[in-house]
Every structure is written in C-alpha cells, then in structure tokens.
Amino acid sequence: MADKDVLIQLNGIRKVYGDEAKTEALKGINLEIAEGDYIALRGRSGSGKSTLLNIIGGMDKPTEGEYIFRDIRVDRLSGKGLDEFRRANISFVFQQFALMMQYTVEENVELPLLFKKLSKKERQAIINEKLKKMGILRLKYKQVTKLSGGEQQRCAIARALAADSPLILADEPTGALDVTTGEEIMTVLDNLHKEGKTILLVTHDAKVAAHAERQLFLKDGRLVSEEESELMQN
Numbered sequence: 001m002a003d004k005d006v007l008i009q010l011n012g013i014r015k016v017y018g019d020e021a022k023t024e025a026l027k028g029i030n031l032e033i034a035e036g037d038y039i040a041l042r043g044r045s046g047s048g049k050s051t052l053l054n055i056i057g058g059m060d061k062p063t064e065g066e067y068i069f070r071d072i073r074v075d076r077l078s079g080k081g082l083d084e085f086r087r088a089n090i091s092f093v094f095q096q097f098a099l100m101m102q103y104t105v106e107e108n109v110e111l112p113l114l115f116k117k118l119s120k121k122e123r124q125a126i127i128n129e130k131l132k133k134m135g136i137l138r139l140k141y142k143q144v145t146k147l148s149g150g151e152q153q154r155c156a157i158a159r160a161l162a163a164d165s166p167l168i169l170a171d172e173p174t175g176a177l178d179v180t181t182g183e184e185i186m187t188v189l190d191n192l193h194k195e196g197k198t199i200l201l202v203t204h205d206a207k208v209a210a211h212a213e214r215q216l217f218l219k220d221g222r223l224v225s226e227e228e229s230e231l232m233q234n
C-alpha cells in the first residue's frame with residue numbers, strides 16, 4: 001500500500017446498539033483503505049457488515065473510535081456536517097435504499113447534481129451521458145418503482161457516476177439479480193474501479209467477491225482472516 005494514498009483510516013471502531021440489552025455489533029475495527037482500493041467485505045449474517053458499511057458511509061455513528069476520511073474526522077461530525085460529508089464523498093449502490101422510489105430515473109440521477117454549481121443544461125448533459133453509459137436512457141422519465149431490479153441498479157450506478165464521488169459503497173449489489181444482470185453490474189463496478197474509484201462492496205457470493213482486489217472477513221464484529229471466518233470454499 002506504500003504507493004497509494006490513504007483514503008480511510010479506522011481506529012478502534014466500536015458500535016453498540018440498544019440501552020438495556022446491548023448488542024456490540026463492532027468490537028474494535030482497525031482498517032486502512034487506500035485510494036482506488038476495490039474491497040469485498042464478507043461474513044455471516046449478523047457479523048456486522050452492514051453496520052460497518054453504514055459507519056463508513058456516514059449513515060451511522062460509531063459508539064467509540066476514530067474514523068478519518070482523507071483529512072476529515074468523520075466520527076466528530078453530526079447533523080448537517082455529516083450530511084455534507086456524505087453528499088460530497090459517498091455514493092451508495094444499495095439494494096433497497098439507494099433510490100428515491102417514487103421519483104423518476106431522471107430525478108434520481110439529477111439529485112447529486114443539484115448540489116453542484118451547474119446550469120440546467122449542464123445537468124441535463126451529464127444525466128443523458130450517464131443514462132446512456134448505463135443503457136437506460138429510454139427509461140429517463142419512468143418512475144423507479146416501475147423498473148426491474150437490474151434497471152434500478154443501473155439507475156443507482158448512473159446516479160453514482162453523476163455524483164462522481166470518490167467512494168462507492170454497495171451492499172449485495174447483485175443479490176436480487178439474475179446471474180447475467182449481476183455479471184453486467186459487476187463489470188460496471190470493475191470499470192469504475194479502473195477509472196480510479198474506491199469501491200467497498202458487501203457480498204455473500206465468493207464469485208462476486210473475486211472481482212475485488214482485496215477481501216475482508218468479519219466475524220462477530222471483528223475483522224479476521226479467511227480461515228477464521230469459516231467462509232472458505234470447498
């Protein structure tokens with residue numbers, strides 16, 4: 001990692017849910033993610049994958065520990081500051097939460113552009129370019145609820161492309177898709193990685209994880225080796 005800049009540094013990240021019956025979802029995560037990394041996060045259900053992704057995405061706050069993104073102390077942000085951090089730096093390509101379902105494809109892809117100093121014409125040019133790239137230009141004025149799972153994923157990725165954010169987070173990006181569409185989505189993520197984006201994806205699927213350059217394994221809230229994770233193939 002010596003030749004790459006550090007994008008994210010996590011030091012002793014803990015997350016405890018609940019007041020009385022406490023669940024310690026993350027038990028001290030130390031992790032460095034470099035600019036341009038392509039990482040698959042794996043682990044059994046309940047191991048803390050979504051919690052870790054949510055904290056990295058600025059959607060949830062750690063109970064304890066440091067989260068540094070470039071030179072930003074994210075663990076010290078809240079409210080508006082955290083919203084701004086998220087908007088400027090993170091794109092989500094999540095299964096269910098990525099899109100505003102009652103809006104059109106165009107409105108969804110336009111959303112991140114509204115926070116940039118762009119004219120309507122400039123926004124339209126970017127929207128059309130990204131929709132074309134994802135092969136869904138013809139769906140521009142369709143409501144997201146009326147799209148198939150694969151089309152929704154394409155829309156979410158088109159929005160991530162429009163946002164042009166450095167970090168892309170995906171929770172089971174192929175989970176709800178048939179094999180062919182899933183592979184197409186992975187090719188898109190591979191290309192985004194080649195363009196220099198940092199990608200962190202959660203997956204149960206070893207074949208999907210194999211697209212990444214680095215695999216991380218969570219077990220009971222701790223990062224472990226593949227052997228300890230008990231997720232070894234064969």
Ligand SMILES: Nc1ncnc2c1ncn2[C@@H]1O[C@H](COP(=O)(O)OP(=O)(O)O)[C@@H](O)[C@H]1O
Nearest residue numbers: 017018023025044045046047048049050051052
């Ligand atoms: N909002 C919450 N409130 C209470 N417990 C939660 C909450 N979210 C997750 N947990 C618990 O934290 C642990 C890790 O959950 P999660 O991060 O969703 O795991 P994964 O994504 O690997 O399935 C689980 O025990 C889960 O029940």
Ligand SMILES: [Mg+2]
Nearest residue numbers: 046049050051
């Ligand atoms: Mg999860």
